[in-house]
Amino acid sequence: MDKEQYYIGIKFYNNTFNYFFMTEDPSIKKGDNVVVETSRGLEVGVVSFDPISISTYKHSFELKPILRKADANDMMVHKANIERDKEVITTAKKFVKELNLDMHILNAVFSLDGTKLTITFVSDDRVDFRELVKMLASKYRCRIELKQIGPRDKAKTNGGIGVCGLPICCSNFLNEIETISINKAKNQMLSLNISKLSGPCGKLLCCLSYEDESYTNEKKKFPPLGETISIDGVIFKVNSFNIFSKDIKIENADEVRIISLEEYQKIRRGNHKDNK
Numbered sequence: 001m002d003k004e005q006y007y008i009g010i011k012f013y014n015n016t017f018n019y020f021f022m023t024e025d026p027s028i029k030k031g032d033n034v035v036v037e038t039s040r041g042l043e044v045g046v047v048s049f050d051p052i053s054i055s056t057y058k059h060s061f062e063l064k065p066i067l068r069k070a071d072a073n074d075m076m077v078h079k080a081n082i083e084r085d086k087e088v089i090t091t092a093k094k095f096v097k098e099l100n101l102d103m104h105i106l107n108a109v110f111s112l113d114g115t116k117l118t119i120t121f122v123s124d125d126r127v128d129f130r131e132l133v134k135m136l137a138s139k140y141r142c143r144i145e146l147k148q149i150g151p152r153d154k155a156k157t158n159g160g161i162g163v164c165g166l167p168i169c170c171s172n173f174l175n176e177i178e179t180i181s182i183n184k185a186k187n188q189m190l191s192l193n194i195s196k197l198s199g200p201c202g203k204l205l206c207c208l209s210y211e212d213e214s215y216t217n218e219k220k221k222f223p224p225l226g227e228t229i230s231i232d233g234v235i236f237k238v239n240s241f242n243i244f245s246k247d248i249k250i251e252n253a254d255e256v257r258i259i260s261l262e263e264y265q266k267i268r269r270g271n272h273k274d275n276k
Helices: 072-099 130-140 151-158 182-187 212-219 261-275
Strands: 006-012 019-023 033-038 041-047 064-069 104-110 116-122 143-149 228-231 234-242 247-251 256-260
Touching: 006 033, 019 033, 033 072, 041 072, 072 104, 072 116, 072 130, 104 151, 116 130, 116 151, 130 143, 143 151, 182 212, 228 261, 247 261, 256 261
Parallel strands: 019 064, 116 143
Antiparallel strands: 006 019, 006 041, 033 041, 033 064, 104 116, 228 234, 234 247, 247 256
């Protein structure tokens, strides 16, 4: 009989994001240190929540298994690697300066077995880092992987606080980071002040996508901007509307009025009858 499977969240050193893994061991609990295999090799992570039945897992990402609970030796090597990681960052920055490369080193992570070193950096352009890899490989005698990430991924890795006062979404719960268009801000009738619409990464806020569909649906209930309506023989043009208060601003050269959506629809129905 197959054992019941569970999924759990794991956080890695200096990273606030949850990564999901699978286990058949229900004794694993929040706060345990475990060994898993990631794209960076074997790593030690901390369990962030108790096991949950795999039947409730809704994401499309394939779950890798937890290899084992971390023992005393794993933790000793892990702590030593953290200190080595710090030294690598200093060395890598020194080499970058010597080679005059346009890149900013963010972090470095040794795999638990020390066979792989992954260095993450940010740059506005493509970087020829082949000579840097040679210098690092010569010093650390392991496989070197340099990984270039964008501003959004940098924010996801480093974390931070958003304008809402909460931890930024990408480092908290977003599994995929989508491209956000300024059209979403326009659709939500927001003031196009880029500095106020941007997150710590300098890009448009991810949360602009959360309510965009709702705005689209609600706006269908309102007349298009520029539509004209006759009130007691006087022509007004729709200038703007508020989907929350359900008010519509109409105006002409002489007068500005604020009327409710319900009142507008009633007047428009009356106009249609008069035109028949």
